[in-house]
Amino acid sequence: MEINLIFSLAILIFSIVLHELAHGYTAYFLGDPTAKYAGRLTINPIKHMELFGSVIVPLITALLPGGIVFGWAKPVPFNPYNLRTKKWGEAIVAIVGPLSNLTIALIFGGLIRFIQAGSIPDSAFPILLLITTVNVTLAVFNLMPIPPLDGSRILYSLLPYKYAYIKENIERHSLLYVLIFVFILWQFFEPLIPWLVRVITGL
Numbered sequence: 001m002e003i004n005l006i007f008s009l010a011i012l013i014f015s016i017v018l019h020e021l022a023h024g025y026t027a028y029f030l031g032d033p034t035a036k037y038a039g040r041l042t043i044n045p046i047k048h049m050e051l052f053g054s055v056i057v058p059l060i061t062a063l064l065p066g067g068i069v070f071g072w073a074k075p076v077p078f079n080p081y082n083l084r085t086k087k088w089g090e091a092i093v094a095i096v097g098p099l100s101n102l103t104i105a106l107i108f109g110g111l112i113r114f115i116q117a118g119s120i121p122d123s124a125f126p127i128l129l130l131i132t133t134v135n136v137t138l139a140v141f142n143l144m145p146i147p148p149l150d151g152s153r154i155l156y157s158l159l160p161y162k163y164a165y166i167k168e169n170i171e172r173h174s175l176l177y178v179l180i181f182v183f184i185l186w187q188f189f190e191p192l193i194p195w196l197v198r199v200i201t202g203l
């Protein structure tokens with residue numbers, strides 16, 4: 001159990017770092033150097049982690065029945081006014097995070113699906129499956145429209161200006177919404193994870 005927990009947390013941290021780098025580099029390529037100046041274009045996990053989302057939530061979820069570990073990092077800072085793509089810039093920066101996790105899941109899950117049995121050690125399959133599961137979970141979780149998750153920025157980009165008050169309301173009560181989602185509503189989304197993992201891996 002302890003070994004699985006350590007592996008899960010290590011994979012989660014690695015995946016979160018790549019997720020945040022995807023945000024930061026996308027913003028940088030779109031014309032905003034804020035993440036670079038803030039020192040967030042780095043693989044150093046300490047620069048990306050926060051106490052609640054990167055430590056407490058992963059530990060709690062790892063110990064809950066089902067053992068699906070997830071969490072989040074400090075949002076990468078960026079200035080939307082610097083982005084060359086004004087209308088959809090925020091949404092593009094936001095969505096590349098979950099897409100990076102989905103890409104990781106497709107790569108490692110694809111190894112399970114397409115590599116013939118015996119081509120890699122049997123001991124590698126649980127690790128490949130764990131990497132796939134963690135990254136599918138991160139992709140689904142971060143697409144939820146609750147700040148600081150990426151889905152909220154995608155939602156904001158889709159909302160007409162006259163509904164800006166919705167953004168203000170969500171931001172004002174964001175911590176409450178996150179707690180409600182993590183500890184009450186997530187159970188309704190969690191069945192998506194094993195289904196998506198089966199689709200990717202063919203298991």
